[in-house]
Amino acid sequence: MPRLSSSSPASPALTLSxxxxxxxxxxxxxxxKDSRTLHKLMAMGILPGMTIxxxxxxxxxxxxxxxxxxxxxxxxxxxxxIHVTP
Amino acid sequence: MPDIAVSGRxxxxxxxxxxxxxxxxxxxxxxxxGKSAMFGxxxxxxxxxxxxxGTTVEVTRGTASINGLACEIVDTPGMYSLLPITExxxxxxxxxxxxxxxxxxxxxxxxxxxxxxxxxxxxxEAGLSVILDLNMMDEAEKLxxxxxxxxxxxxxxxxxxxxxxxxxxxxxxLKKLIATAARPAGAVSPVERLPPAGRPASGxxxxxxxPELERALEAVGNQLRGKYSIxxxxxxxxxxxxxxxxxxxxxxxxxLRAARIEEILAQAQKHSPxxxxxxxxxxxxxxxxxxxxxxxxxxxxxxxxxxxxxSRLTMNPVTGVPIMLVVLYYGLYQFVGVFGAGTLxxxxxxxxFSGFLNPVFEKAVAxxxxxxxxRELFAGEYGILTLGVRYAIAIVFPIVGTFFLFFSVLEDSxxxxxxxxxxxxxxxxxGLNGRAAIPLVLGLGCGTMATMSTRILxxxxxxxxxxxxxALSIPCSAQLGLIFAMLSGHPAGLLxxxxxxxxxxxxxxxxxxxxxxxxxxxxYMEVPPLRIPQIGNVLRKTYMRIEWYFMEIFPxxxxxxxxxxxxxxSGVFQLIISGLEPVVQSLGLPKETAVAILFGFFRRDYGxxxxxxxxxxxxxxxxxxxxxAVTLTLFTPCIAQFSMMVxxxxxxxxxxxxxxxxxxxxxMGYILNQALTFLGVQI
Numbered sequence: 001m002p003r004l005s006s007s008s009p010a011s012p013a014l015t016l017s018x019x020x021x022x023x024x025x026x027x028x029x030x031x032x033k034d035s036r037t038l039h040k041l042m043a044m045g046i047l048p049g050m051t052i053x054x055x056x057x058x059x060x061x062x063x064x065x066x067x068x069x070x071x072x073x074x075x076x077x078x079x080x081x082i083h084v085t086p
Numbered sequence: 087m088p089d090i091a092v093s094g095r096x097x098x099x100x101x102x103x104x105x106x107x108x109x110x111x112x113x114x115x116x117x118x119x120g121k122s123a124m125f126g127x128x129x130x131x132x133x134x135x136x137x138x139x140g141t142t143v144e145v146t147r148g149t150a151s152i153n154g155l156a157c158e159i160v161d162t163p164g165m166y167s168l169l170p171i172t173e174x175x176x177x178x179x180x181x182x183x184x185x186x187x188x189x190x191x192x193x194x195x196x197x198x199x200x201x202x203x204x205x206x207x208x209x210x211e212a213g214l215s216v217i218l219d220l221n222m223m224d225e226a227e228k229l230x231x232x233x234x235x236x237x238x239x240x241x242x243x244x245x246x247x248x249x250x251x252x253x254x255x256x257x258x259x260l261k262k263l264i265a266t267a268a269r270p271a272g273a274v275s276p277v278e279r280l281p282p283a284g285r286p287a288s289g290x291x292x293x294x295x296x297p298e299l300e301r302a303l304e305a306v307g308n309q310l311r312g313k314y315s316i317x318x319x320x321x322x323x324x325x326x327x328x329x330x331x332x333x334x335x336x337x338x339x340x341x342l343r344a345a346r347i348e349e350i351l352a353q354a355q356k357h358s359p360x361x362x363x364x365x366x367x368x369x370x371x372x373x374x375x376x377x378x379x380x381x382x383x384x385x386x387x388x389x390x391x392x393x394x395x396x397s398r399l400t401m402n403p404v405t406g407v408p409i410m411l412v413v414l415y416y417g418l419y420q421f422v423g424v425f426g427a428g429t430l431x432x433x434x435x436x437x438x439f440s441g442f443l444n445p446v447f448e449k450a451v452a453x454x455x456x457x458x459x460x461r462e463l464f465a466g467e468y469g470i471l472t473l474g475v476r477y478a479i480a481i482v483f484p485i486v487g488t489f490f491l492f493f494s495v496l497e498d499s500x501x502x503x504x505x506x507x508x509x510x511x512x513x514x515x516x517g518l519n520g521r522a523a524i525p526l527v528l529g530l531g532c533g534t535m536a537t538m539s540t541r542i543l544x545x546x547x548x549x550x551x552x553x554x555x556x557a558l559s560i561p562c563s564a565q566l567g568l569i570f571a572m573l574s575g576h577p578a579g580l581l582x583x584x585x586x587x588x589x590x591x592x593x594x595x596x597x598x599x600x601x602x603x604x605x606x607x608x609x610y611m612e613v614p615p616l617r618i619p620q621i622g623n624v625l626r627k628t629y630m631r632i633e634w635y636f637m638e639i640f641p642x643x644x645x646x647x648x649x650x651x652x653x654x655x656s657g658v659f660q661l662i663i664s665g666l667e668p669v670v671q672s673l674g675l676p677k678e679t680a681v682a683i684l685f686g687f688f689r690r691d692y693g694x695x696x697x698x699x700x701x702x703x704x705x706x707x708x709x710x711x712x713x714x715a716v717t718l719t720l721f722t723p724c725i726a727q728f729s730m731m732v733x734x735x736x737x738x739x740x741x742x743x744x745x746x747x748x749x750x751x752x753x754m755g756y757i758l759n760q761a762l763t764f765l766g767v768q769i
Contacts, residue, residue, distance in 0.1 A: 030364075036171055037608050042367045043166035044612065045201040049368070059403055060507040060520070062613065067197040067229065071401075071507040072610035073514070 016052065016061070016080040024053045025082030037076060044070060051085065108149070109268035110158045112187035114178060114209070116202070117164030118500060118614035119195045120221045123251035123623045125161040128152070128261070133159075133626075135634040143177040143541075146630065153265040160187065168208040168320070169327050169363075172544050176331075182214065183315050189215050189267045191260070195614075196220035196248065197231055199382060203374035204367070206242065207292050213317035217263050218246035223255070225615065230385030238381045242292065252620050291319060293373050295366060302326060302354035309347045312339030325351055327363040397616050400504045410508055413501065414527055417492045423531045426488030427563050434480035439472075447471040463651045468688070474647035478640050482726065485532045486639075487632050493524070493539075494627045498619035503611040510609045516592075517551045517599025518543070519607040525552050529560035533727040536560070537734055538635075547604035553735055554598055557727065558747050559591040561719045569715045572701055579712040579769045586716050586758060642729040649725070650688050659684065673713050673755040674763070676705045683718070688725050708769050709762045717755035722747055 019025055027048050030038050045065060046052070055062040055069065061077045063070050111128075113121045125133070125146060133148030146161040162181050163174035170176040182190065190209055194202035199220065209216045220226075220233060238246050245263045249256030294300065306322035314321050324332040325347065337344040355362055399405045444465075451465040465472050496502045502524075510520030518526075521543055529536035533556050540552045561569065573580040599606070653659040666680035682696030697714060700706040706714060722728055722744060731740040762769075 037610075039169060039363070040166070040171050040610060042364065043169065043171065044610070045204070045371070047367055047371050048364075049371075055398075056401060059509075059511045060609065062401055062507065066201060067195075068201060069397075069613040070610065071503060071613050073510055073519070073608060075608055076610055 014082055014084065015078045016054070016063075016082055017057075017074060017077040019054045019057070019082070019084070021054050021056050024051055024085050026051055026085050027080060027082055029081040031079055031081060037079060041076065041079070046070070046080065052080070052082065108156050108158045109188035110160060110185060111150075111152075111189045111191065111264055111268060112160045112162055112182060112185075113191050113193055114162050114165055114182065114205075115193035115219075116166055116195075116205075116612065118612065119193050120251040121161055121164075121193050122146070122627060123620060124191075124193055124219070124221065124249070124260075125159060126623055126626050127251055127254055127257050128264075129159050133630055135630040138177045138180070143174050144631075144634075145177065145181065152261050152268070155265050155268060157264070157268055160185070165205070167205055168212065169324065169329055170331075182209075183212070186315055187214070189217060189264055191217045191219050191264070193219040193221050195222045196226040196233065197222070197229055199233075200374050200378035203377060204370040206244075207370050207373065208320070208323075210242070210244070210292055211317065211323060212320040215267055216244050217260070217267060218242070218244060219260060220246065220248045221251055223248040224250045224253070228391065232383040232385065234381045234383070238377070241377050241380065252623075293369055295369050298357060299326065299354065299362065299365065302350055305350045306347055309340065309343045309350070310336070311343065312336075314339075323366065326354060327366060393616050397504075397613075400501065400616065401507060401613075403508065406504065406508050410505055413496075413505070417496070418489075418527055418531065421492055422485065422488045422528070423563055426484045427531055430484035430488070431481050434484060435476070439476045439480050444472050444476065459655060462654070463648070468647060468650040468654070470644055470647040473650070474643040474645075477646070477726070478636075478643040482532070482534065482639060482643075483632075483636075486535055486635055487628070489528065489531070489535055489539075490628045490631045490635075491624070494624040494631075495619050497627075498617065498624055500614040500616050503613045506609070506611060507613070514606070514609075515599075516555070516595030517602065517606065518548050518595075519609040521609075521611075522548065522552050525556065526560060529556045529562065530566065531563050533557070533560065533562045533722075534639075534724070534730045537727055537730040540734065545604060545607060547602050548607050550735065550739065551595070551598045551602055553731055553739070554743055555591065555595055557722045557731060557743055558594055558720055558750070559587055561587070562724075562727075564724075565719055568697065569719065571698060572711055572715055576711065576769050578767070579715070582712050582758075582762070582767075582769075583715050583719070586754070587719050590720060590754065638733070639726075639730075642726065642733070646688065646725045646729065669752055673710075673717065673752065674759040675710050675714055675755075676700060678705065679714060683721070686718070686724075687721070709759060709767065712762065712769055713755045713759045716758055717751050720747065720751035720754055 014025075016025065027046065027050050029048055030041055030046070041047075045068070050065060053064040055064055057077075060071050060073055063072075113125055115121050125148065129148030129150045133146055135144050135146050137143065138145045143163050145163065148159050148161075150157050150159050160181055162178040165175045165178035167175075168179055168182075170179050181187075192202070192206050192209060206216060206218060218238070220235075223233075226233070233248065235246050235248060245267070247256050247259045247263060249260055251257075295303065303319060303322045303326070306325055307318040310318045310321055321332060321336065325336065328351075333348075336347060340347065358365060400409055447469070448465045451461050451469070451471070455461045455464070462469060464470050467473070496505075505523055506520030508520070509523045513519055513522050516522075522540075524542060525536045525539045528539055536556050537553055540549045540556070543549045543552060569583065570580075573583060650659075653662075662684055663680050666684060667677040670679045670683070671677050678700055679697065682700065686696065697706070697718070701711060722731075728740060728744065731743065
């Protein structure tokens with residue numbers, strides 16, 4: 001399983017899929033079964049060190065990243081590891 | 087897929103020889119940054135849409151006079167980075183690297199400068215001559231963002247301009263920059279400007295990737311002796327990011343040195359504490375963040391705008407689903423289905439063709455050709471003029487035209503990603519993702535058109551599944567009309583028909599999702615702000631697409647007419663009909679149904695009328711009505727859809743699909759007849 005991480009997270013891995021709408025997180029790593037997906041995330045600017053905010057999580061995920069909104073499915077949400085930030 | 091990226095070996099597109107002398111200007115950027123509107127501003131009306139050779143990706147090209155300098159402008163498909171993932175990105179990269187534009191305009195949504203700069207850096211690393219276009223400046227200003235363009239230019243060492251493509255703001259300055267960069271004096275091809283390997287100019291190495299990677303880049307660069315259309319540093323960077331296409335190319339060009347290169351790459355991967363491609367992406371991002379931090383001054387944040395509020399309504403399932411249904415109902419059903427496929431088709435077919443043109447064709451052909459057999463090729467019930475041309479212009483053109491108009495609005499308003507995100511979960515069950523909503527819903531209107539629109543799906547696997555489902559289980563408007571007419575007095579029959587076809591759709595979807603090789607689709611899209619589409623841009627896109635479609639589809643209809651003619655004069659049709667008769671009889675249907683089914687495939691009104699006549703004359707009633715309706719629905723609607731399947735997916739797939747679908751349709755009819763008879767169902 002390819003794993004793209006900038007630093008080993010100190011706390012147990014928490015993926016974006018655990019967040020609720022309105023919550024924010026700092027991306028710590030990207031991890032998933034499909035390296036294509038990881039490339040796509042990187043190209044779209046989803047990278048460790050960035051803050052991501054959940055706008056909604058159903059029927060698909062919508063997140064805010066800077067001035068951009070992105071939508072993706074559960075599988076991708078599960079590939080984004082984060083630290084919850086206030 | 088053959089290497090078309092950087093080798094330059096690919097045959098140039100046919101028009102290239104004609105305009106070879108003109109400097110080429112490429113517009114690049116992510117989707118939804120106003121590239122097509124900017125393209126329109128630059129070119130005016132001289133533009134054409136075509137497929138990139140060997141792909142189904144649309145590329146728009148046009149010519150323009152930029153401050154007196156004749157240029158060719160290419161609008162490339164949306165691209166997020168030089169490391170391609172989708173077919174669109176692969177095509178965009180091929181255009182940049184194989185066609186070597188003199189100038190590359192990197193268009194971006196100004197407020198997303200930080201997120202867009204990593205691609206600018208990649209373009210610079212490749213040795214391309216880049217102009218930065220901070221488009222949609224009005225939206226950024228609404229967010230109280232201020233840009234220090236002078237600082238941006240000096241930091242990057244390239245020209246930059248602020249524009250608003252919808253109001254043409256900044257267009258004059260952009261043209262001036264293009265003209266300066268593309269003037270023959272400055273238009274040296276990127277390769278010739280490249281310094282020798284190992285000593286890249288500072289402009290081509292804006293980012294320092296750290297001592298480890300820099301060492302690897304230099305080592306790889308030193309091994310690259312072949313001729314490349316981009317800088318050696320860019321080739322080395324793509325190699326380090328494990329780009330399979332580039333690795334293949336390097337193996338071809340470097341021969342024995344390739345082994346040494348792969349060794350260096352493997353070492354670099356091994357010694358790196360974290361994956362190399364992530365390291366590269368993060369370095370670029372750091373650089374982008376630093377520059378954006380220096381260039382952008384944020385004022386106080388604006389309140390949630392009206393647009394953002396509306397945007398949330400379209401995505402929240404409670405409000406979004408009703409909005410989606412309204413959009414699909416009015417946009418697809420009412421506009422494309424009822425107005426395009428109904429009103430306009432009737433007008434053109436009845437008034438223009440049946441009432442006026444066809445009689446003229448008949449007389450002219452009768453006058454010019456004394457031999458009846460040849461007359462039938464051009465006129466008569468199935469002639470090229472009276473069937474082929476009529477079909478293309480009177481039936482397909484209105485449907486396609488209204489659809490392209492609807493789709494251009496959907497694209498330019500930014501609504502499409504919102505629609506896709508709402509239905510994604512449902513479509514995942516069929517091996518598709520949210521984008522497939524368009525082709526499948528469209529299939530209820532016209533299967534031919536829908537088959538073509540499967541090209542908006544990202545992977546070949548999804549296109550195959552969608553094309554197959556369209557051919558098998560989605561009835562087109564002609565079939566639906568007939569079925570409703572036949573079953574209107576039989577609610578039980580309509581219910582059975584709905585259940586059987588629905589079940590086939592779901593089972594076939596799930597099975598093809600399991601059986602088609604490839605990984606299940608993942609869904610990700612950028613959600614652009616909702617925008618009011620610009621009428622001029624929508625009309626221009628629609629017009630270009632219709633023009634392109636005509637060039638592609640017209641020959642298919644002519645061919646269909648020729649096939650029918652051949653089938654009839656050679657007696658093959660009679661043979662097929664006598665072969666089909668026992669088959670339809672085994673389904674409990676009268677043998678005349680065979681004629682209706684065969685000719686219905688070539689000419690939908692004939693098939694529909696044929697079955698309807700059988701029913702009204704009392705030869706078809708009770709269970710056989712439902713059996714006929716189910717069999718006809720599962721059947722591929724018409725020759726046009728089959729031709730489109732060949733065109734989009736290839737002969738092999740189209741024939742395989744047909745060889746499965748035709749027997750399957752009859753088998754389902756047979757089973758249904760047996761089951762209903764056994765259960766003693768009264769219809």
